[in-house]
Amino acid sequence: MQEHLESKKAEKKAIPAAERKKIREEEAERVKKYTVATVDGKEERVGNFRIEPPALFLGRGEHPLMGKVKKRIWPEDITINIGPKDPVPECPIPGHKWGKVMHNKAVTWLAFWRDTITNGSKYVWLAADSKFKTVSDAAKFEKARKLHKYIEKIRKDYRRGWKSEDELVRQRSVALYLIDRLALRVGNEKGEDEADTVGCCSLRVEHLTFNDPDVVEFNFLGKDSIRYENSVKVERGAYLGLKKLAQKKKSSDDIFSRLTTSSLNEYLRSLMEGLTAKVFRTYNASLTLDRLLRQGGQQQNVNEQLVFYNKQNKEVAILCNHQRSLPKKHDEQMGKLSVKYEETIEWLRELERAAKEMKASRKDSADVTQWVRPKPDLKPNMTEEQRAAERRRASEAPLEKVAKRMKVDSVHLAIARVHDR
DNA sequence: GCAATCGACTCAGAAAGATCTGT
DNA sequence: AACAGATCTTTCTGAGTCGATTG
Incomplete structure (x- = not known):
């Protein structure tokens, strides 16, 4: 199952950006009849127009029902709430029909179904920028x-x-x-x-x-x-x-x-x-x-x-005790940042040393040593995996020593740049 | 009369996805 | 110009609040 999902993911990633954008726009066009609702003669965006797909229920924390199967919701499970004279939206699954159609003006939901895990109510509502939501937010x-x-x-x-x-x-x-x-x-x-x-x-x-x-x-x-x-x-x-x-x-x-x-x-x-x-x-x-x-x-x-x-x-x-768990790669990222920081500090020391040396000797250039990360050697005929492997190799390879002669101006410019960061 | 349950709504965090930024 | 990594935005849906209904 995991393999299948991984390969689907890779497939998606392989699509070039321009084409991905096109696919996205076409999909937005296709679902438009579900994402926009007319309310009191005004078009409003719908919030969650997709029914929750079947899944294993997880829940937050130590939930007694975790692992239970959340079953598929069929059109028959759904109640539609629309104006009494409005046409009933077409049921998107052939051979099925809506469970119920009603005309309740006292509520703001467009559709309703029952959660198979908790037996609680689930709704389709308008988006946060709709009149209903913004008015109650202001209130x-x-x-x-x-x-x-x-x-x-x-x-x-x-x-x-x-x-x-x-x-x-x-x-x-x-x-x-x-x-x-x-x-x-x-x-x-x-x-x-x-x-x-x-x-x-x-x-x-x-x-x-x-x-x-x-x-x-x-x-x-x-x-x-x-x-x-x-x-x-x-x-x-x-x-x-x-x-x-x-x-x-x-x-x-x-x-x-x-x-x-x-x-x-x-x-x-x-x-x-x-x-x-x-x-x-x-x-x-x-x-x-x-x-x-x-x-x-x-x-x-x-x-x-x-x-x-x-x-x-x-x-x-x-x-309010609002808090988010740290992203999975947080430690790794912080590690990288601190390595980068150390390297930058070292480079700054070297530049300052060179500047001092030039000032003392009244020369307009000095020898400096910089430790740089090797660039990945990417060939046009490489596959995506090969490229990734090469990038990884380059990023993990030891730093290379580069000795060069720098003019006084470029040393000062480089120092200023480090300070900017 | 009152506790239990229900219905409709807001609040909230994780993950996915889009966009920005520096190299 | 391309790309990777960072960051910001959106989506998804579970977890609350709170008044109404029910038995």
Whole structure:
């Protein structure tokens, strides 16, 4: 199977760039009737118009269902949602027909099917640049802006709640503090056939360590089984409240045993219309970026501005615990970079030595030694594999010594070039 | 009345693919 | 000019959130 896939890959790679582009354009033309939808008289791009093909389910982290077969979806499994007078899209597989055609104006999906692994709903939606998506995206940020007007009151309220006699109020107030301060997700309960991950409301005693007087260490698997590891100095009241909630409980017990995500959200809605736990993430991420960008120095050029922006944006990613695993070849690439760096430094030393020597002797040229990588010897009649092998040989071959005489100007030019890098 | 389940939506990381850049 | 490697963009689909429905 692997061999087959490898050879398919090689076949694809062998197609010249121009032809590949042509193939791509033709394919785009062919699928156009599936990728564009008319919504309220306007053409909109469709997001995922291809049905997920059969595969072995993998899942993220330690998923109980990993390895199960995700079965093929047939037209009969699919419900189409279109306007009542619109023509039904032609079924692309001869001899088959759509399972159901309906006209539901209250939802935004175009097609629906059931996932054979989880029995969950899967949809075809419009793309992110569609009216439906952009309007709801804008509404999300407006809601976060609205929270800005309520936040002081809400914070005052939960600080008071830490000391409440009512355990439910205490749980809710401490949980809300964590959601606000650490941008934790709300953390719905999860089932037996899902990976064991948690959010705020599902935190267990085993996920926390208390370091008096006021530091809490968090260590748990969050969404996508991404580890959240953070040692935080928290407000004293929250510390005491949280510690009290963890006391007399087993390590596998829920900290917020009486709190549910829906009761928390219900409470939030009583404080501000439309407020839910996830709004705090949007709010705090946006506010953090805004604050960091404002305290920016005077970046001179676009390049510096970009570096600055990316740096601040990374801070927000840290707040939200967004992280990507390193690419497979990362170590190798870093290794190559450091070798290159060393070589460049050595070359710089040699150039500087030559410059000094010329200055001392008042000559206008000097002998320099450069260590260079041999060039691959590529012949026109070589096959792709032979070329690759030759390139590999050249890149792994020892450095060659090249001695040459350089004029003073070219030495200075070379030094400047190294500094540019 | 309430816990469990469902439906519809956003969020998110991996991998594939396209494009850019330096040699 | 060609090519390889780096980087940026897109695709894919699994993993959440949250309100509604159901038993």
